[in-house]
Amino acid sequence: MQKDLETKFLLDFETNQNIAHKICRIYTTNRDAHNDLFQEITIQVWKNYPKFRGDSKFSTWMYRVALNTAISLYRKSTRTIKTQDFSDVAFKIKTTPYDDTEEIQLKALYGAIHKLNDIDKALIFLYLEDKPYKEISETLGITNVNARVKMNRAKEKLKNILNP
Amino acid sequence: MDLLDNYKKAWKNQPEEACKRSTVEIYKLAQSKSSSIVKWIFIIGILEFVILNSLHFFIDMDEAYAEYEKLGLINFIFYSQIVAYIILFYFLVMFYLNYKRISATDSTSNLMKKIIKTRKTVRNYVLFNLGYMVLVIIVATIASIQTNLEDLSNKKILFIVFATLIATLLILGILCLFYQLLYGFLLKKLNRNYKELAKLDSKD
Numbered sequence: 001m002q003k004d005l006e007t008k009f010l011l012d013f014e015t016n017q018n019i020a021h022k023i024c025r026i027y028t029t030n031r032d033a034h035n036d037l038f039q040e041i042t043i044q045v046w047k048n049y050p051k052f053r054g055d056s057k058f059s060t061w062m063y064r065v066a067l068n069t070a071i072s073l074y075r076k077s078t079r080t081i082k083t084q085d086f087s088d089v090a091f092k093i094k095t096t097p098y099d100d101t102e103e104i105q106l107k108a109l110y111g112a113i114h115k116l117n118d119i120d121k122a123l124i125f126l127y128l129e130d131k132p133y134k135e136i137s138e139t140l141g142i143t144n145v146n147a148r149v150k151m152n153r154a155k156e157k158l159k160n161i162l163n164p
Numbered sequence: 165m166d167l168l169d170n171y172k173k174a175w176k177n178q179p180e181e182a183c184k185r186s187t188v189e190i191y192k193l194a195q196s197k198s199s200s201i202v203k204w205i206f207i208i209g210i211l212e213f214v215i216l217n218s219l220h221f222f223i224d225m226d227e228a229y230a231e232y233e234k235l236g237l238i239n240f241i242f243y244s245q246i247v248a249y250i251i252l253f254y255f256l257v258m259f260y261l262n263y264k265r266i267s268a269t270d271s272t273s274n275l276m277k278k279i280i281k282t283r284k285t286v287r288n289y290v291l292f293n294l295g296y297m298v299l300v301i302i303v304a305t306i307a308s309i310q311t312n313l314e315d316l317s318n319k320k321i322l323f324i325v326f327a328t329l330i331a332t333l334l335i336l337g338i339l340c341l342f343y344q345l346l347y348g349f350l351l352k353k354l355n356r357n358y359k360e361l362a363k364l365d366s367k368d
Contacts, residue, residue, distance in 0.1 A: 009194070010187040017190070021181035038185075039193050044268045046194035051269050061269070068268045071357055072276050073200040105174035118353075119360040122272070128175045141271025142361065159167055 009049045012058045013042065019059060020045075020066050022129075026113055026121050027070040037074055044069045063131070064139045071118050112161040120154040127151060202266050202279060204350060209259055209286040216293050217252065235307040241300070248296055255289040276358040283351060290343060294336060301332050 020041045024034040045065050052061050113124055119140075126136045137147035185193070232238050262282040268275065305328045309321055316324075 006191075010190055013190050013194075014185070014187050017185055018180055021184075039196060040198060040200060042190060042193040043196060043198045044200070047198070048267065048269050051267070064271070065268045068270070068272055068275050069200070071272055072279060072354055073202060073268060075199055075201045075204065102174040102177055105171055106178050109171045109175060117360055118357045128172055139271060140361065141273030141275075155168060162171065163167060 005050065009046055013045060013062075016059050016062050019062055023066050023070050023125065025110060026125055027074070027118070029114060033076065036076070037070060040074055041066045041069045044073060060135065063126070063129075063135075067122050067125075067139065071122060108162060112158055115161050116154065116157060119150075120157060123147075123151050123154040124158055127155070201350065201354065202263070202282075205279065205283055205286075206263055208346070208350065209263075209282070212286055212290060213252070213256060213259075216290070232304075235304060235311055237303065237307050240303060244296070244300075251292060252289070255285060255292070259285045259289075273358075273361050276354060276361070279354060280351070280358060283347070287343075287347065294339060298332060298336070301328060 020038055021034075023041070024037045028034045028037050045062060048065055052058065113121055116124060122140065123136070126139065131139075133144055133147050133151075136151070137144045140147065142150070229238065229241075232241050259282065262278065262285055266275065266278045266282060270278065305324065309316065309324060
């Protein structure tokens with residue numbers, strides 16, 4: 001029974017690990033911290049995996065556990081480094097040749113997100129991942145209306161950083 | 165087109181993580197020890213209960229009881245300690261139940277609420293203990309003044325009251341400061357994030 005659960009978890013987590021990596025990239029600014037947070041997310045997802053009923057998609061469930069880990073459970077402050085060296089983000093991402101403009105935009109985007117507070121980071125992340133408001137409000141535990149209000153403010157903050 | 169739409173496109177097209185973990189690596193990570201704030205809150209909470217309750221090992225209790233006897237306080241100490249142990253038991257149960265309710269699968273705001281609640285249980289226990297300490301000091305001071313009333317001049321009584329007051333305030337001050345530091349250090353990030361999330365619930 002335990003073995004079955006383990007195999008299922010490993011498969012689910014391996015396929016969806018990019019969710020955790022993206023969250024680590026948003027909430028940390030160097031490789032060590034990235035690995036540290038990634039480890040804690042793995043532990044938390046595994047620890048709570050028996051509670052995953054399968055009535056929602058695994059990825060939806062994982063967004064919640066991973067974000068909760070980054071915002072509330074991860075011990076180290078994620079706001080200690082406020083500015084982000086672009087090269088820091090670059091080395092985390094595969095250097096396959098692709099559209100230059102998008103690469104520059106992506107670096108600027110990560111740099112700007114790093115300047116937001118933890119809650120705004122979560123909101124912007126869920127927006128970029130195209131999550132519906134229902135899911136966003138349920139994940140954060142706020143009302144749908146509040147999620148929209150807060151999202152608009154976070155987007156404004158992000159725009160101001162990207163295009164001062 | 166909205167400014168963010170362009171960035172969103174770049175986000176969607178971002179390459180996958182370069183160092184993807186294999187299932188073997190994920191297995192090892194999942195088995196490693198958590199260093200989450202909840203674990204720290206649990207360890208430090210238990211330590212506080214243990215330290216507060218082992219304080220009497222450092223005090224010569226026979227001598228203290230003899231002194232209480234002399235002051236006629238032995239019944240007060242006895243019954244108040246029974247009450248104190250019942251209250252300790254209540255706090256321990258509450259602490260454990262609150263701790264057990266913490267789950268990473270909860271919504272962010274619920275999760276933060278539960279972590280803060282667990283921590284508050286221990287804080288309230290410490291406050292209760294400090295309150296009990298102050299009560300014993302006050303009662304003991306009054307009793308010792310009453311016992312020695314004939315031998316004491318008004319000046320001396322005033323001095324005892326004043327000295328006890330200063331000593332109590334000093335001890336309380338140091339303990340509070342230490343506690344604020346510990347509490348602040350543990351929950352700084354969480355409190356900040358919780359305020360950020362709650363801010364909007366009160367505003368709208």
